[in-house]
Amino acid sequence: MTAVPVPDPGAVREASLDELGRLGLPLPPENFPLVWESGDEVELRPTVEVEARIAVLHLILARCFGMSTEAAMSWLLASRLVDSVTPPEWDFVTAGKGDHRSFVLHHDALFALTWVLGLTRQLDPSLPVDQDLVAKLPNIVGGETFDRWRGRLLVAPQHPADAAALLDLHYCLDWAYLKSEREGLPLPGEIDSHSIGQRRWALEWAVVLRGQYHDPPPGWEEVDLST
Template structure:
């Protein structure tokens, strides 16, 4: 269910304060807001979020050695094959695609875990997936999708909090890239790749409704160019 989104100007003030606290470059005042006053916001359904977590988890398992046929069988048993993207299915079935790009999805997974409240905090300066393995389907033990759902009992976050997080990572994406371009010290142990992955997940999961928003994008259609 959608709710009124928070004031985007006030959220941006908080975002800029966080960037300054981290010692990162601040985007120009003309940097666009993510949404407009009066827009509504919602999260994708819990089932969609859980399914995307499970799919990324199985793709990561395949990237780190799980046989593709076993990964495809797990998805089929979970009823999730139809929700995997063509590049993901090609990777699982044929090993096609950029292995490194799939491996980077650990931080997208952390952001999705945060949206489902299984990750407590997304630290903009620290890895977010260090302890997430125990919160995802236990593939070596043969845990299936439904058993995992029953074990973890996810709780989607307030969409207004998710919107604020999206604004932060939208600006962090610019700030990290700018800091790397200028060879400035980063605030912690992650780089722009990790920040971009978190933004990807948030851009996909947080849905705005208003006169200037397009229909929700698919996972592979998320635009991170601006």
């Protein structure tokens, strides 16, 4: 999808803060940075790139829950996705190296990416991952390759401006959830800051902002969640 003008940053932030208030979460300080400026543009990464990231994350999760190295490598080769695997993911797939728990958490990042492609209807911060998500993903165990999976997909990518608005919300949610957990405040639903952070990670990667103050789109492992 081609780049479009960003929505009004002030109006989007006001809507994000209203949502935090509705959820009973603390609000960030008044000087909390905006994600973009008026005059910037926004687009989504190419659909096939998002699909490849979904497939790789799904494979990583399969590896977390018992898929053998040999089976994982066979699927990657058959799907021609080796180049889509990041170095840390490669170490985990081939040798089981890395933080197993951090890879399991990618379940929520994968969920957010399915929302970007219109495969998931909503990304509610008070609800966990949809129970029927697996049915929308490649049947890796059954030998469904990446191309075959793409052939049965009915994607309807979100409008870039809507995805940007959800990114702003998760930027604010990430701050609010972390503050709530530090101070022992109640959370609004069944998920915690780890899930929110993973969803933000996916949105930060998939939503491409262009303008004077934006760097080139980062790689998956280069997404900055420090602010």
